[in-house]
Amino acid sequence: MPACPSSPQNCSNTFAVICKQIRKVVKQISTHQGNNKVGFHLVKIIQILLMPPALMFLIMLAGGLLMRYSRPHGKRIVIAGFALLVLASLPVMPALLTPLMEDTPPLAKAAIRHTNASAIVVLGGGSYPQAPEYGNDTVSTTTLERLRYAAYLHRQTNLPVLVSGGRVFKDNRTAEATSMRAVLENEFSIPVRWTEDQARNTWENAGYSRQLLARENIKRIILVTHAMHMPRSILCFEAAGFEVVPAPMGYHTHAGGLSLRHFLPDARALSQLNTLMHEIIGILWYRLRYL
Template sequence: MVLRYFFKQLLLLPGCLFLLLLLAWFLRRRMPRLAACCFAVGLGGLWLSSAPVAVEQLARLVEREPALAHQQWAGLATQADAIVVLGAGRERDDPAWGGDQASQLAVERLRYAARLAKASGLPVLISGGSPFGEPVSEAALMADVMSQDFGVPVRWQEGQSKTTWENAQLSASILHAAGIQRVVLVTQAAHMPRSRWCFEQAGLQVVSAPVGFISVPNQRPLGGWLPESKSVWQTGLLLNEVAGQIAYPLFYR
């Protein structure tokens, strides 16, 4: 996992753009034209990846699953037998809480799942392991938030998975043992196409419940062309999904 993390940071934004700028500096005397090209691509990429308007357009390509209408929430019990919430990392050693906590993305998923669970009465499974060997799984951290902060009990925890594929495979084993074949899947809108594919490959019928859409109008001054730090982070999330949607069908079956 550490090696995978290392290469992922270098190959995706902003790591690959910094490598291009570094290459431009090394080549500036021996190959000035190539250096100029690397510099232009690196600098232009940094600008586009930090522009909200560019993030919005990229998100429209990635976020292909529509949101659930509010009117559908109560009727989910007729379409599925459980709600599955996927882990989304952690905040480490937060002194306000005295230890690791579920990430902001994870809490956003939990909040939405809690609303769906209260409206439909469906039981909840949370899936998320400890990718770097932490003593407490993401599923356990999220289950605590779900019960303590949102008042929704968690029936199942899957705390061994390290990838979205493992989320699906290990969750499916738990759910199939309980006689469950249909699930409402909660994750970020950008993550949903890859997640849905994984869960369908694991033999489950999926009702998509995406949250956290980035493809909405950015409503920024000057049309969203000014650089913004949040956009760099969002671009990284989106490009990670683009890479995942290409790679998963090649490596997992």
């Protein structure tokens, strides 16, 4: 990349050109993604490679390859990748960073009946495909947590419920929303009025939900999803034209503050940091692609 000219105005212009080129590339990938399944899965693969632990392994792999040409530089990169992997596995990292994403306050119990919303929209959070104990597809643990809170809100408000989620991967024989509806109706005794079963991501959750609810002139909704997923969800649903009453749940709480265990490697910390990075990358991607 050429050096940035000394003039602040020229620097700004150079940065604008770079951003424009990035947007152009993103649009090209997006067009490819929208036209076929290969593009959709390509984006998913790129996203995985940009998150821990894959990102750290890529850094170490790059360092290993560089060692063939410059052993000192390659060795430093390998060490840096390993150090990042260890750092990412320390519980102190998600403990400090997660509150930055889980910044939407919970819906106060006293306010639940006074939201002026016309519907509850609950987003799918993954499937449990071909569950052997049930003999078919069902909802994941993440989705079940969201359904539980949606059921609680329905009992408090008696608002109609929309479930949203399609078939993201081919091993899902059943759309997420179909399984979500079955669980809400059969296990929680909560009726589901709308089933949105086409969406493959949060942006599509918002768009397809808008199509369904616009038919009944419903614009103001209570939106149910995990606290960490809520910022991206609000971004998408407001862009689709909704007035959103956030109802986040599933916060990562750290009662008692930091302790020795927060500085010992833990696979769960790596998983939580992966989820955090997934949300950050998702927001950046949607802003580049759609907004």
